[in-house]
Amino acid sequence: MSGSLSELPIVVLDALMPTSQRLVLNRRGSMVWEVQGHRGHYAVKVGYPIEATADWPAQPWTALAPAREGAVLHRLGFDDFAYGEWEHGTWNFQPWHEGPDLYRLWEPCRSEDSSVAPHSSVALGCVEALAELHAKGWAHGDVQPAHFIVGPERTHLIDLALARGGHVPEGYDFPFRGCLVHYEAPEIARSVLATGEAEPTPEADIYALGASLLISATGWRAIEYSDDAPRPVQREAVANGRRRPVKAPGELGELIEAMLSHAPEDRPTIYEVGKALSCL
Numbered sequence: 001m002s003g004s005l006s007e008l009p010i011v012v013l014d015a016l017m018p019t020s021q022r023l024v025l026n027r028r029g030s031m032v033w034e035v036q037g038h039r040g041h042y043a044v045k046v047g048y049p050i051e052a053t054a055d056w057p058a059q060p061w062t063a064l065a066p067a068r069e070g071a072v073l074h075r076l077g078f079d080d081f082a083y084g085e086w087e088h089g090t091w092n093f094q095p096w097h098e099g100p101d102l103y104r105l106w107e108p109c110r111s112e113d114s115s116v117a118p119h120s121s122v123a124l125g126c127v128e129a130l131a132e133l134h135a136k137g138w139a140h141g142d143v144q145p146a147h148f149i150v151g152p153e154r155t156h157l158i159d160l161a162l163a164r165g166g167h168v169p170e171g172y173d174f175p176f177r178g179c180l181v182h183y184e185a186p187e188i189a190r191s192v193l194a195t196g197e198a199e200p201t202p203e204a205d206i207y208a209l210g211a212s213l214l215i216s217a218t219g220w221r222a223i224e225y226s227d228d229a230p231r232p233v234q235r236e237a238v239a240n241g242r243r244r245p246v247k248a249p250g251e252l253g254e255l256i257e258a259m260l261s262h263a264p265e266d267r268p269t270i271y272e273v274g275k276a277l278s279c280l
């Protein structure tokens with residue numbers, strides 16, 4: 001069982017002894033499970049390497065991502081989690097956070113005839129979650145709507161496998177080669193195009209948060225490019241700042257515009273964004 005790519009590793013089963021388990025996500029290189037048992041309610045992430053295909057190169061880093069995230073959680077001082085290795089890669093488990101993600105929560109706002117406006121308090125919850133990370137000296141590197149879980153008491157920022165800001169064991173570390181291009185800042189796109197790598201920064205996180213709020217509120221991504229364009233072509237559009245003429249409504253839209261500034265130094269800090277939202 002431990003060797004199957006469709007089952008939880010035996011070491012995780014032994015640790016959590018599930019009474020129920022549900023496969024939430026199964027994509028190239030990773031699986032996410034919702035697991036409940038006597039120990040508690042957990043998200044379990046299992047990574048394995050991606051084999052090369054005619055369209056995609058091999059991606060060995062996906063096997064290391066769960067353990068790298070576990071190391072980041074350790075550095076950030078979180079508890080009630082664990083991580084380790086299995087025969088195909090690495091795994092971690094951490095507390096499950098209940099609630100919709102940002103994109104799903106704001107779905108009613110995206111209807112053409114909707115009178116529902118994106119609420120600034122939801123945006124502020126996302127800002128507060130990211131501000132906590134920045135205050136500890138870390139950049140997330142993979143900010144996107146699906147990584148903000150809006151819970152009943154607070155918003156959680158998840159998926160820290162690409163975060164940078166402190167020591168990660170060499171055996172679990174790997175270079176940052178960009179994130180989902182929809183949310184990639186121009187300077188990150190330029191660096192990836194030029195060298196194949198980049199360095200996550202708080203300023204790039206601000207851009208990604210602005211792009212996340214924009215697409216969640218309007219359904220439109222910030223940059224204009226074809227959906228089926230090759231990844232380098234998409235990055236060229238981002239690097240060149242080929243913005244769509246679309247804005248979120250009201251003062252929130254003005255703030256998002258500032259967050260999406262082409263130059264990192266022109267973007268507000270996370271604290272300035274929070275202050276602005278508090279005044280809306």
